[in-house]
Amino acid sequence: xxxxxxxxxxxxxxxxxxxxxxxxxxxxxxxxxxxxxxxxxxxxxxxxxxxxxxxxxxxxxxxxxxxxxxxxxxxxxxxxxxxxxxxxxxxxxxxxxxxxxxxxxxxxxxxxxxxxxxxxxxxxxxxxxxxxxxxxxxxxxxxxxxx
Numbered sequence: 001x002x003x004x005x006x007x008x009x010x011x012x013x014x015x016x017x018x019x020x021x022x023x024x025x026x027x028x029x030x031x032x033x034x035x036x037x038x039x040x041x042x043x044x045x046x047x048x049x050x051x052x053x054x055x056x057x058x059x060x061x062x063x064x065x066x067x068x069x070x071x072x073x074x075x076x077x078x079x080x081x082x083x084x085x086x087x088x089x090x091x092x093x094x095x096x097x098x099x100x101x102x103x104x105x106x107x108x109x110x111x112x113x114x115x116x117x118x119x120x121x122x123x124x125x126x127x128x129x130x131x132x133x134x135x136x137x138x139x140x141x142x143x144x145x146x147x
Contacts, residue, residue, distance in 0.1 A: 038088040052076050056143035068120045069140035072111040079104035
């Protein structure tokens with residue numbers, strides 16, 4: 001087992017292919033994930049992803065910042081879950097999907113701001129780590145661009 005970045009460094013010549021876009025969704029395209037019911041989320045998700053890439057370049061000053069950076073990555077992954085956009089399109093439990101998308105983005109933004117100003121609320125961080133403890137081994141550095 002290896003990390004993709006390590007494999008590409010060791011094997012710089014690769015066959016290039018461009019798979020066509022498709023989905024298991026309705027008509028084989030992305031209609032359920034990008035339409036008038038959920039298109040509002042994508043500018044926010046894209047901005048958060050750009051900000052996570054910026055955060056990924058940081059070297060944490062202590063364990064608390066390390067945890068905050070990893071939780072920021074976790075919150076972004078949770079916000080990006082395709083379930084939320086899918087639920088918005090199907091019309092089932094829409095308020096829940098909207099609330100989950102917004103709450104993960106708000107948590108991400110709070111973590112980012114706290115990290116940037118150097119004032120991480122350890123109690124709040126511990127609370128959100130407990131609420132959404134998926135991906136316990138996430139490493140925020142996976143967002144670092146390959147150089």
